[in-house]
Amino acid sequence: MAKKQPPSKSARSGSPKAPFRTLYLVKQVQYKTFLRLEAALQPLGVTTTQFRILTALSRGDNKRSSAELSRIFGVKPQTMIKQIVNLESTGLIQRNLAKGSKRVLEVSMTEAGRGALRACDKAATAVEAAIFSCFAPGELQTYRALMEKVLASMHDIPSEEEE
Numbered sequence: 001m002a003k004k005q006p007p008s009k010s011a012r013s014g015s016p017k018a019p020f021r022t023l024y025l026v027k028q029v030q031y032k033t034f035l036r037l038e039a040a041l042q043p044l045g046v047t048t049t050q051f052r053i054l055t056a057l058s059r060g061d062n063k064r065s066s067a068e069l070s071r072i073f074g075v076k077p078q079t080m081i082k083q084i085v086n087l088e089s090t091g092l093i094q095r096n097l098a099k100g101s102k103r104v105l106e107v108s109m110t111e112a113g114r115g116a117l118r119a120c121d122k123a124a125t126a127v128e129a130a131i132f133s134c135f136a137p138g139e140l141q142t143y144r145a146l147m148e149k150v151l152a153s154m155h156d157i158p159s160e161e162e163e
Contacts, residue, residue: 033131040123046116049073050087051124054109054117057093063106065098092116 038048046054056072057064064072070080084107087093092113098104109117132140 033127036127036131037124040127041120044116044119044123045090046092046120049083050092051117051120053083053087054092054113054120057107057109057113058117063098063108065104065106066095067104069107087113 034048037051041048041051052073053069056069066080066084067077069084070077073080084093084095088095090112091110093107094110095105095107098106132143135143
């Protein structure tokens, strides 16, 4: 078990510093994780946003409209269209008319997209292993369970499962 550290002192006043807010810590972990994942995906020519889109397309029936993707990610349709155009120009996805529709385009992964997703998953696994190597056996499962509990309590925010 780790030793308890005495509270750090403020350089100016000598009084103990208040601990960081939990939300601050969550954001710092998210930001630093994002930077590491972005660096790992960069040689593959895929951004973290594009990786998330490919992941969303790999779930369910593998076809989604750009409007559906924009709702999942909580972005404006115009923002999602830019990402879709980028992914389509690299051959990772394709757009086709939805069955029974003359207007709705469905986005789906190409074989190249599935290959890119496999490579991205491998890179993400390595990033996760490095980041969470600080945990003792069993702690990662506890951490995941607690994060899932928080996510489940946030009914009004789309979860990764919806992606």
